Amino acid sequence: MSNIISTNSKRINVVSIKLVKEKSINYLPRTISSPNDIAKLFQEFIGDSDREQFVVCCLNTKNQPTEISIVSTGCLDSTVVHPREVFKIAILSNAASILICHNHPSGNLEPSNEDKNITNRICEVGKIHGIRVLDHLIVSDNSFLSFKESGFL
Numbered sequence: 001m002s003n004i005i006s007t008n009s010k011r012i013n014v015v016s017i018k019l020v021k022e023k024s025i026n027y028l029p030r031t032i033s034s035p036n037d038i039a040k041l042f043q044e045f046i047g048d049s050d051r052e053q054f055v056v057c058c059l060n061t062k063n064q065p066t067e068i069s070i071v072s073t074g075c076l077d078s079t080v081v082h083p084r085e086v087f088k089i090a091i092l093s094n095a096a097s098i099l100i101c102h103n104h105p106s107g108n109l110e111p112s113n114e115d116k117n118i119t120n121r122i123c124e125v126g127k128i129h130g131i132r133v134l135d136h137l138i139v140s141d142n143s144f145l146s147f148k149e150s151g152f153l
Contacts, residue, residue: 022124052073052076083125108140122136
């Protein structure tokens with residue numbers, strides 16, 4: 001084999017992908033059975049943040065949370081979210097389903113049109129990947145809104 005590299009050749013990176021655990025947190029109920037169960041976890045995780053953050057929580061087949069990750073951090077009243085980033089963690093985690101959440105630092109839990117649109121897009125992508133989106137929550141430091149319970153999902 002020749003050591004000469006053609007000027008027309010293209011170098012291709014050889015890569016590997018792995019999930020890196022940064023830390024762990026305790027979750028007492030172990031299994032998600034209601035929006036209230038997961039709201040407590042999300043509120044603890046991002047409820048008092050001064051900027052909008054979008055989070056995904058991956059679940060196994062028994063509805064037990066396995067991983068939680070901040071997908072996006074924005075500013076006071078918005079954050080940019082792409083389904084690709086939401087499902088990157090879900091696929092790497094072998095999630096059976098996911099819960100998504102973002103906070104409203106203002107305390108106003110009413111979902112915007114953008115909130116509804118991105119939720120619909122994420123649900124459609126989830127169907128393609130075979131990963132169900134169980135709910136989308138909007139949280140503040142002391143309350144929450146469930147898209148599922150409110151009829152938006």
